[in-house]
Amino acid sequence: MSNKTSEHLWCCRSELSTDRSRNHGLPTATSDEQLKVEESIHVDYQYFLNRKGFDEKELRLEREDHAAYLRNGLKKLSRGFECLDSSRPWLVYWCLHALQLLGETQDDDTQLSIINFLARCQCPDGGFAGGPGQLAHLAPTYAAINALLSIGTQQAYDVINRQKLANFLATMVTSEGSFRMHEGGEVDIRGTYCAVAVARLTRIAMHPLFTRTPTWIVQCQTYEGGFSGGPGMEAHGGYTFCGMAALALLQSQHLADTNRLLRWVSSRQMRYSGGFQGRTNKLVDGCYSFWQGALFPLLHHIIADDLGAGDSSSVPAQEEDDHCWLFNCEALQNYLLVCCQSHDGGLVDKPGKSPDFYHTCYTLSGLSVAQHYCYNNVKKLCVVGDPSNELELTHPLHNIVMTAVLAANQHFSQLPSIQPSVCTFAQDATPSDTSTTTSDGHSTA
């Protein structure tokens, strides 16, 4: 499957114009918005196509611009970032991980500074906070641990107080197996993913802490096939990633209706732009390149394992064409490279938006997923544009570089597995905030 010539680019197909949304009936606010976005994407695509003597290799990821943007982010941030003062480990992770995808490592001094800062974000009772002196919270805990493991030195690993972390997780779990984000805080599927991911990476025991978790997660799969933030809510890309990644890490992926999920996530790729939307009838956004895109490697493993049982002729990865995820990897890369790069460095949601570290992290993560196919020892690269666009391989469940996951596994497997020293499910004086399927709407402690 060679895409050396520009005719193979998604935005260069002659049928592209037929993929513009046609109302086919009543225009509404949704369709108006969609048409506006398509128009701005069209402008970007046209600009690109109109360049004389255009060769696909001209489609370049501006690595140095993005790296400079990220390196600056790691250092100092303007006053405008006061609203992210409770998310600083996130800022570290977004910048660090994005730089790693670009193949950049930090020098020893920077690594040490990061390690020391994150150590100051760790709380006396375990877990990490959004900043020094704040309350422990599952989201910055996830970000901090991902960042530390991305550095992957002994010193970085040693920051993590595993026993306290396990205790923190045990105080966050509810009787239904879901997790609060912080003490007295909201319950939703992000918490579940954050908790499972960090426990897996740092070798905290899965049972009894997560025994009830898979049952809760599957309650979040909706009639559409994606997962919602909590039972009954709308299927959403970010929450779907959290749900399925958590299930996979708990080795319970078969509890989900994978065919329904596959249909839903596959339909989230926009036929015109090639990018992904987060929910049905909403707009494309570069960050979903990862949240939705990473579901495909996940599903591939589940489906291929099922199909491949015994009969080798039904294993999908037989023909050359099949060595790829079940979404249009080229179209996604096309969208990201043409529409999502900011000239000042950093990547964006969609044309017209400003870059930020969150979008830079997740667009690049999605790009990495789209470029790298690997299943059953078969590896295949699919790099759109300049070959130098190739990024490092990211782990689709944790979203840190694969080498960091392998190194962490190697390190923590030599340590004993940790059980919380606090009773699991003990703090159920108040019911969890998400309703269960019981008719009175309350959980029992």
Add this chain to the structure above:
Amino acid sequence: RKRRRREAQRTQRGSLYFCVPPSCVASTPMTDFEVQEDKTMYPFSTNPEWSDITPLKQDDGPNPVVSILYSKRFSESMDYFRAILQKDERSPRALRLCSEIIDLNSANYTAWHFRRACLKELDSNLTEELKYVSEITLQTPKNYQLWFHRRKLVEWLNDPSLELEFTAKVLESDSKNYHVWSHRSWVNQHFNLWDGELAFTKSLLEQDLRNNSAFNHRYTVVKHTTGFTREVIQSESRFVFELITKAPNNESAWNYLRGLFDTNEFSQHDEFQRFTEDVISGTKSVHAYSFLVDILMRRKQNSDLLRAVEICKNLGSELDEIRVKYWKYVEKLIRQQIQDE
């Protein structure tokens, strides 16, 4: 200055806790409620009310990373907040300090948590507090903390009487705000308040029949009230047929229809199939074809399955090219089904 901060908050808010991406800056109206210049306690250092408190500086360490260049007001307010936290002083002035912090950074979950501790300790008027959080909501409606705070208040008050109207109001500016639907859904379930919900979703769908959140809510309402009985499926499908007729390419409506179909209560596929074939004869709707594939796969007759295979081929090669790999996979599944029969 405040307006710029609010703008930054609105654009950045989506980056908070990764799953909620920033949408285009919502044109939420600025209300008058902010910590007024004359009501702020800043500067604390010269404020006699705070003379007994030694501020606690932030400990970022000697070589900080992701260092934010805070304004003086932000720094000092946080210094005093840290001091109060350390003392665990749950007093009226602590409550007001929480307001200051929330005003500076509405995503400071520590401040919201401590605020709740103060409210409890002081046995504060929660109805007034609900007014406070409502005001802030209109400025930053996509913030996790304030919606959760609202939920706690409603729980403590055990009074949902304002909630349906309030959520409806916020949905006027953004009919798909995830937090709002989540809150409304919670109110429905926690208080068993379902009257009028179906009608509510209907009115939203009348405004925009592509509102997927409204469809999802409708599904949840039916599930928790009547359930998907044969009669309900019939009336619901009639409802959706009408919407599809108005906009045959509307994926939300087709997904809902498929949701009805999948409840399996409805064993007659004929009506669904007739409708779908009808749509196809008028418009080459990808979703109609896709749904037809599902219906045919359920029928299990070889002729139906073969027809489904043809449709998949057509979708992959022509109508829905972006999903060619997906359609090839579905084709494979169907062929396997044919082999197994």
